[in-house]
Amino acid sequence: MDFLNAIVALSNYVLIPAIAYGSQLALGALGVTLIYGILRFSNFAHGDSMAFGAMVTILFTWWFQSMGITLGPLPTALLALPFGILGAAALLLATDRVVYRFYRRVKAKPIVFVMASIGVMFILNGLVRFIIGPGDQRFADGERFIISARDFREWSGLSEALVLKTSQGITIVTAVVVVAVLFWFLNRTRTGKSMRAFSDNEDLALLSGINPERVVMYTWLIVAALATIAGVLYGLDKSFKPFTYFQLLLPIFASAIVGGLGSPLGAIAGGFVIAFSEVMVTYAWKKVLGYLLPDSLAPDGLVQLLSTDYKFAVSFAILVVVLLFKPTGLFKGKSV
Amino acid sequence: MSVNWKNIGLFGVVALLLLWTGLFQSWNSALLIINMGLISAIMALGVNMQWGYAGLFNVGVMGFVALGGLAVVITSEAPVAEAWAAGGPRVLAGLAFAVGVLAAAVALYKRMAPGRSRALALTVLLVGGFFAYRAIFDPAVDAVESVNPAATGYLGGLGLPVAVAWLVGGLLAAGVAWAIGKTALGLRSDYLAIATLGISEIVIAVLKNEEWLARGVKNVNGLDRPWPVPYEVDLQQSAEFVDWATGWGLDPVITSSIVVKLAFAGLFIIVLAVLMWMSQAALNSPWGRMMRAIRDNEVAAEAMGKDVTRRHLQVFILGSAVIGIAGAMMTTLDGLFTPGTYQPLRYTFLVWVMVIVGGSGSNWGSVLGGFVIWFFWVQVEPLGRWLMDMLTSGMAADSALRAHLIDSAAHMRLLTMGVILLLVLRFSPRGLIPEK
Numbered sequence: 001m002d003f004l005n006a007i008v009a010l011s012n013y014v015l016i017p018a019i020a021y022g023s024q025l026a027l028g029a030l031g032v033t034l035i036y037g038i039l040r041f042s043n044f045a046h047g048d049s050m051a052f053g054a055m056v057t058i059l060f061t062w063w064f065q066s067m068g069i070t071l072g073p074l075p076t077a078l079l080a081l082p083f084g085i086l087g088a089a090a091l092l093l094a095t096d097r098v099v100y101r102f103y104r105r106v107k108a109k110p111i112v113f114v115m116a117s118i119g120v121m122f123i124l125n126g127l128v129r130f131i132i133g134p135g136d137q138r139f140a141d142g143e144r145f146i147i148s149a150r151d152f153r154e155w156s157g158l159s160e161a162l163v164l165k166t167s168q169g170i171t172i173v174t175a176v177v178v179v180a181v182l183f184w185f186l187n188r189t190r191t192g193k194s195m196r197a198f199s200d201n202e203d204l205a206l207l208s209g210i211n212p213e214r215v216v217m218y219t220w221l222i223v224a225a226l227a228t229i230a231g232v233l234y235g236l237d238k239s240f241k242p243f244t245y246f247q248l249l250l251p252i253f254a255s256a257i258v259g260g261l262g263s264p265l266g267a268i269a270g271g272f273v274i275a276f277s278e279v280m281v282t283y284a285w286k287k288v289l290g291y292l293l294p295d296s297l298a299p300d301g302l303v304q305l306l307s308t309d310y311k312f313a314v315s316f317a318i319l320v321v322v323l324l325f326k327p328t329g330l331f332k333g334k335s336v
Numbered sequence: 337m338s339v340n341w342k343n344i345g346l347f348g349v350v351a352l353l354l355l356w357t358g359l360f361q362s363w364n365s366a367l368l369i370i371n372m373g374l375i376s377a378i379m380a381l382g383v384n385m386q387w388g389y390a391g392l393f394n395v396g397v398m399g400f401v402a403l404g405g406l407a408v409v410i411t412s413e414a415p416v417a418e419a420w421a422a423g424g425p426r427v428l429a430g431l432a433f434a435v436g437v438l439a440a441a442v443a444l445y446k447r448m449a450p451g452r453s454r455a456l457a458l459t460v461l462l463v464g465g466f467f468a469y470r471a472i473f474d475p476a477v478d479a480v481e482s483v484n485p486a487a488t489g490y491l492g493g494l495g496l497p498v499a500v501a502w503l504v505g506g507l508l509a510a511g512v513a514w515a516i517g518k519t520a521l522g523l524r525s526d527y528l529a530i531a532t533l534g535i536s537e538i539v540i541a542v543l544k545n546e547e548w549l550a551r552g553v554k555n556v557n558g559l560d561r562p563w564p565v566p567y568e569v570d571l572q573q574s575a576e577f578v579d580w581a582t583g584w585g586l587d588p589v590i591t592s593s594i595v596v597k598l599a600f601a602g603l604f605i606i607v608l609a610v611l612m613w614m615s616q617a618a619l620n621s622p623w624g625r626m627m628r629a630i631r632d633n634e635v636a637a638e639a640m641g642k643d644v645t646r647r648h649l650q651v652f653i654l655g656s657a658v659i660g661i662a663g664a665m666m667t668t669l670d671g672l673f674t675p676g677t678y679q680p681l682r683y684t685f686l687v688w689v690m691v692i693v694g695g696s697g698s699n700w701g702s703v704l705g706g707f708v709i710w711f712f713w714v715q716v717e718p719l720g721r722w723l724m725d726m727l728t729s730g731m732a733a734d735s736a737l738r739a740h741l742i743d744s745a746a747h748m749r750l751l752t753m754g755v756i757l758l759l760v761l762r763f764s765p766r767g768l769i770p771e772k
Contacts, residue, residue, distance in 0.1 A: 042526040044395075044533075099758060111393050111525045112761070115688075118395070119758040122685055126750030133744070246680075250537060253530045305466070309545045316534040320519050323531070327523050 001158070006291035008160040013287075018279040019272075020168040020237055023175035026271030027230035028248065029255035030182065030264055031223040037199035037262040038219040039100065041113035046227060046252065048124035051245035052091055053228025054235045055132050057084030058139045065141065073143035075166065077232055084232060089224035095120050096220050104216075121246075128242045137240040140167060160291075167236040178229055179268060182222070186264065191218050199262060247312065251278065254315035258322050260329025269330060274315050282308045343700060343769050350707045357715075364590065367597035369714055374604035375666045377706030380690040381611055381699060382658030388697035388771065389619065390651045391631040392521075393529045398683035399536030400656045402543055403512060404505030404663025405673050409550040411501035412560045413493030419483040419548075423476035424491055427548060430473030437465030480548040490551045498562040502607070502664040509660025510653045512539070517652040522645035528652075536684065543675035550673060557672035565599040568592045600669055607665065608703070611658060615699050627651060628697075659687075681750060686713060689757050695767025704769055716752060720745045 028050060035043040043049075060080035070076050099116050146169045149161035156162075186192040191214075198205040198215045206212060231245065238244070255274045259266025284302035293299075306313065322329060358366035379397065386392040441461055448454040481489045512535065520531035544553050561567065571577045571592035581588040618624050630637040630644050638644050667673050686709065694705020724745040731738040760767065 042530060044529075099762075102762060109525075111391065111529075114393060114526055114529055115692075116758060116761060118685070118688070119754045119761065122681065122750050122754035123758070125681075126747050126752075126754060129747040130744045130751065133740075134747070247537070250530075250534050254534075257527075257530070307545065309541055310538075312534070312541060313538050316538055319531070319534060323519050323523060323527060327527075 002291045004156075005158055005160040006288050008156075008158055008162050009288050009291065012160070012162050014279055014283055016164060016168055018276045020171045020233075021279065022272035022275030023171050024230050024234045024237065024271075025248075025251055025255045025275050026268040027175060027178060027226050027233070028252040029259065029267035029271050030179075031226040031230070032252055032256040033259070033262055033264060033267040034219055034223055034226070036256070038195060038215060039104075039113070041110045041117065042253065042261075044114060044117045044249065045095070045121040045124055046223075047245045047247075047249040048121050048128065048242075049088060049092060049224070049227040050231030050234070050248070051128045051240075051242050052124050052231075053084045053088035053224065054231030054240055054245070055084075055128050055242075056087030057081055057228065057232045058132065058137055058235070058240060060084065061139045071142060073166070074170070075140050075142045075236055077139055077236060078170070081228065081232055085225045085228045088228045089221050091124075092220045092224045092227075093217065096216065125242060125246060132242070134242055137235075139240065140236050142166060165237070167233070171233045171237055174229060174233060178226070182226075182264070185222075191215075195219060250312050251275075251315040254319040257319060258329055260331040263329065263331040266329055266331030273330075274318060277318055278311045278314045281305045281314050282311050343704075346704055346768055350704065350711070353711055357711075363594055364597070365714075367594060367601060369711055371597060371600050371604060371669055372666075372714075373707040373710045374601065374608055375662050375669065376687065376690060376710045377703040378604075378608055378611060378662035378665070379659050379687045380694060380702035380706040381608075381615060382655045382662065383687050383691045384694075384696060384699060384702040385615065385655035385658065386652055387691060388702070389624065389627045389631065390648055391525075392648060392652050392655075393525065394532045394652070394655070395529045395684060396516075396532030396534075396536030396539075397659055397687050398678050398680050399532070399539035400509040400513070400659040401663035401666065401683045402536075402539050402675065402678045403508045404502075404660040404665070405667035405675075406543060406550055407505035407508050407660070408498065408501040408559055408664050408667045409556050409673050410491075410493045411496050411504045412498045413556065414495045416483065416488045416490065416492035419480045419488060419491050422483050423479035423548075426472065426476035427480060427491065430469055430476060433472055434465070434469045437461065437469065441465075477546075477548045488551075489554070490548050490556075498560050498668055501668070502661050505664030506657035506661040509663070510657040513653045513656030514649070517649045521648045521652065536680070540675060540678050543678075550675070553674075553676050555672055555674045555676075559668060559671050559673065561671070562603060562668065565596060565603065566592075568596055571595060604665060607661070611661075612699060612703065619699065681753070685753060685757075686710075689753050689760075692757060692760050692765075693767055695769040695771060696765075697771030698767070698769045701767050701769035701771070705767070708768075713749070713753075716749060717746065720748045720752075 028046065031049075032043060032046050035041070035046070057077055057080045060083045061075075061077045064070070064076050064080060069079065071079055099120055100113065103113055103116060143166050145163060146166055147162055147164040149163050152162045153159075184192075186196055194205065194210045195215050195218060197208070198210055198212065202212075205215075234245075234248070251274050255270035256267050257270070258273055259268070259270030282304065284304040286299055286301070286303050289303055290298045354366050354370060357369060379401065382400075383394060383397060386394050441458055444457055444461060445454070448457065480491055483489060516531055516535050517528075520528045543550060546552060547554065550556055568589075572588055577592070578588045581591040619627075626637070626642060627647065629640075630642060630647055634644050690705035690709045691702055692705070693709055694703070695701025721742065724742050728735075728738040728741050
């Protein structure tokens with residue numbers, strides 16, 4: 001019994017949240033890694049692109065809610081998601097046209113792109129705060145739980161309860177679908193293949209007649225979709241606050257680098273590595289250990305390795321270790 | 337050397353703007369802008385060393401500024417004897433133990449042959465070390481933080497003069513810069529940007545949460561002032577000063593605060609002048625030529641036998657130390673240390689705009705950029721509110737949109753600064769005072 005309780009507590013507080021958070025990070029890191037592969041710079045504006053897409057989705061959600069349109073048990077935000085993606089795509093294509101295209105033409109150093117992306121980051125940040133305000137916004141509706149604590153206890157008779165929030169379920173399902181579609185697109189379609197060719201060797205791709213501006217445009221469109229989906233899922237799961245999206249930048253970069261910048265598979269693996277380490281290091285293990293160990297050995301303290309305020313330190317520490325020992329990441333990304 | 341009238345003219349414009357502020361707003365606010373302008377100029381000078389001399393992109397300026405602030409607290413505040421008695425030595429022992437474990441891990445990594453046994457030994461050492469460290473450290477922290485938490489609850493400082501604290505601020509920032517540079521330099525250029533972004537967030541998180549160190553978000557106020565700077569209250573109570581002020585027909589209260597600000601300004605000018613002289617000399621020396629050669633063509637410089645990574649590390653540490661000094665000066669000027677107020681926009685991004693607008697690679701450009709951008713930063717907020725008022729004056733007074741727009745005017749700063757950076761980067765990448 002105690003053993004089952006321990007497993008339930010573990011999945012409730014560690015496994016499920018980490019899988020959901022990992023999916024969100026993976027989607028974010030996929031966007032960063034695609035931009036890195038095709039445009040060859042680290043896009044600091046990615047967190048705020050996520051915030052922007054999520055904001056447009058929230059505005060549409062509120063509009064739908066005010067008209068009485070809902071998705072029943074599912075959050076209305078899913079219905080508004082395509083509009084958010086369109087908004088983010090329009091914005092990202094506009095920034096590419098106004099900002100990045102010039103630097104591409106003059107073949108500027110990557111670091112200049114990074115600086116320009118920081119300029120874009122602050123403009124987006126200002127825009128989002130200007131439109132929706134700096135505070136917390138809640139926009140989740142519909143059924144809150146797929147498995148609620150009471151149902152689970154009645155069903156299983158255990159003292160620990162397993163809770164699966166709708167937002168977590170949706171996150172995991174959506175992430176699987178999105179990743180499947182993305183990989184199908186990259187590996188099977190003509191455009192996807194030309195993107196991979198462009199990422200592998202720009203000169204060869206140009207020689208074989210691939211139009212670089214078209215590749216770049218498709219990249220931004222895909223990145224807009226990924227960023228908006230990641231932003232909305234994170235917002236549904238936790239809550240929407242512009243500043244947290246800026247702070248997500250660090251774990252997202254860490255995920256992309258741990259996996260290997262430029263490698264989509266690596267971004268997904270990196271997202272889960274970062275999410276699991278963050279959750280496991282900041283979780284207080286007292287409860288799980290209490291079930292597993294005999295009473296005489298049960299811990300007195302919380303058995304929490306680091307307080308949750310330091311969760312960014314975890315992704316940073318992993319980042320440092322990777323930079324020190326394997327700068328190209330787990331999946332051999334680009335090193336230049 | 338010919339006189340560069342354009343540059344002198346640009347500084348003249350800044351002087352006129354400050355004069356205008358003094359005449360039409362108040363001398364107090366003009367001096368406030370000058371003091372912060374001087375500090376901003378020093379921060380910009382530090383960033384310029386990294387970016388302008390060497391092309392290193394530091395996105396963690398905020399962290400180094402905050403470390404400077406921390407240095408003021410831990411150097412100049414009086415030690416809290418009770419807290420030291422409660423757990424001071426044990427806290428230090430815990431930290432020393434942690435450093436020892438890390439050093440042992442490094443030694444182990446270097447000594448043992450690569451393989452499974454090394455990985456196992458390292459893991460055991462680090463995990464065991466971490467728990468041992470927590471066992472030493474945590475009770476001591478609890479003991480320190482429970483000593484009169486409303487007033488102290490931290491170890492206090494060393495009780496040294498504030499001027500020493502400014503140097504310590506530079507040293508602290510240099511130490512962290514060494515650690516971060518050692519990891520991220522020599523890899524791709526973006527990695528330094530990401531690593532500095534991370535370290536600055538972590539520095540702020542540590543300062544906010546480690547109450548034994550500098551009271552965390554409970555803040556430390558009433559920090560000491562450096563030697564010649566008087567306190568307003570003392571001046572107002574001294575009969576001599578009041579007589580002198582009234583003799584000139586001045587209000588003693590306002591005059592006292594102006595005198596204090598002037599004294600600060602004098603000190604800051606000395607620091608800026610020294611740093612400026614040092615950086616100009618460095619830039620014109622063989623060392624400066626080498627740095628620029630490395631920046632412009634790393635491969636060629638490496639082929640000439642220059643150790644690029646080492647030189648990068650050197651200049652990264654120097655620049656961060658200057659930023660740390662500026663951070664310490666700022667905390668001294670404020671008289672209080674508030675970890676909650678450090679924001680990347682204000683302390684990282686604004687400094688970057690200063691450097692880019694002033695002219696990257698040019699020391700005078702950074703100083704000018706520091707003053708110009710700080711001036712607009714201060715003056716844009718009332719301007720923005722006024723503009724919003726004007727724009728929305730046609731709407732009904734109770735309109736929700738109007739209220740929203742006026743409330744959001746503050747966020748316009750982010751937008752404006754982003755736009756300025758992009759415009760300068762695109763159309764005038766060499767800035768107001770271009771590098772020669």
